Amino acid sequence: MEISFSSSKLQKLCEDHKQLKRVYGNLQSDRIIRRINELQAAENLFDISKLPQTRLHHLKNNLKGFWAVDIMQPYRVLVKPLNGSNEDLKSITKIEITEIGKDYH
Numbered sequence: 001m002e003i004s005f006s007s008s009k010l011q012k013l014c015e016d017h018k019q020l021k022r023v024y025g026n027l028q029s030d031r032i033i034r035r036i037n038e039l040q041a042a043e044n045l046f047d048i049s050k051l052p053q054t055r056l057h058h059l060k061n062n063l064k065g066f067w068a069v070d071i072m073q074p075y076r077v078l079v080k081p082l083n084g085s086n087e088d089l090k091s092i093t094k095i096e097i098t099e100i101g102k103d104y105h
Contacts, residue, residue: 001042004082006098014097024075024100031071032100039069039095045081046089058086066098074102 005011013019014036020029035054042048045067049056054069059078065086068076078099084091 001039001044001047001092002082002094003036003040004094004096006080006096010097010100014100028072028075032075032077035069035071035077036097039077039079039097043093044084044090045092045095049089067095068103070103071100075100076103 005014013023014032017029017033020032023029024032038051038054039048045056048054048069056067056069059066059068063078065080067079067081067086069079070076077097078101079095080098081092082094082096084093086092
């Protein structure tokens with residue numbers, strides 16, 4: 001899958017493993033890297049939905065249209081589809097990582 005980032009700051013953080021470890025710690029940063037690698041290796045969002053450890057889920061309310069994959073509670077990676085339809089996950093082949101943050105629901 002083709003991945004972009006919502007900001008250059010987020011992209012630099014995700015590409016700099018030392019900085020990622022400073023911000024999130026060893027375990028969380030390893031899982032973040034794993035999730036990003038899984039997203040890159042997948043052909044589409046449907047492939048990610050078949051990996052139980054990612055717990056891909058559609059978001060609601062002010063994040064309607066976004067999806068999230070779990071890292072390790074309470075953290076998740078928020079992604080926004082850039083093509084395809086939310087009803088057909090096989091059609092989503094381009095995403096934008098918008099945030100790595102805590103799940104507050």
